[in-house]
Amino acid sequence: MVEISFIADMQLEKFEYHVPFHRQYVRLGHANIVMLRTTLTNITRRAIELLRPIVAAQLISVLDSRVLAMDEMPIKAGPRSARARCNKASSGRCTASGTRSICIRDQPWNQIDHLIRR
Numbered sequence: 278m279v280e281i282s283f284i285a286d287m288q289l290e291k292f293e294y295h296v297p298f299h300r301q302y303v304r305l306g307h308a309n310i311v312m313l314r315t316t317l318t319n320i321t322r323r324a325i326e327l328l329r330p331i332v333a334a335q336l337i338s339v340l341d342s343r344v345l346a347m348d349e350m351p352i353k354a355g356p357r358s359a360r361a362r363c364n365k366a367s368s369g370r371c372t373a374s375g376t377r378s379i380c381i382r383d384q385p386w387n388q389i390d391h392l393i394r395r
Contacts, residue, residue: 284324291321 290296298317305312 279320284320287317288321288324 287301290301291298298314298321301317302312302314
């Protein structure tokens, strides 16, 4: 069983500070914590699955806002990939609380669709 603070710290190192799993594995070994690299991957996969409903709710909140701003930036994505992908950064203001939400979606460049089809 893994504690939630460990999962949060591991995700922060991976996605904010760009520390790969093999380096996290080495750090854990130096601290006498025995864990397989596949376990680190599985923990991350489960953490991402837990965040999916939050991201979906945030995207709905952004799309339901009165003012919607969007920025599309094509980037090269994937190992040795020549295919361009597009990061869509959408932002909107929640009418109930007045707070601003931002969602970033990653899609293949040739499949860019309009978010609002109402």
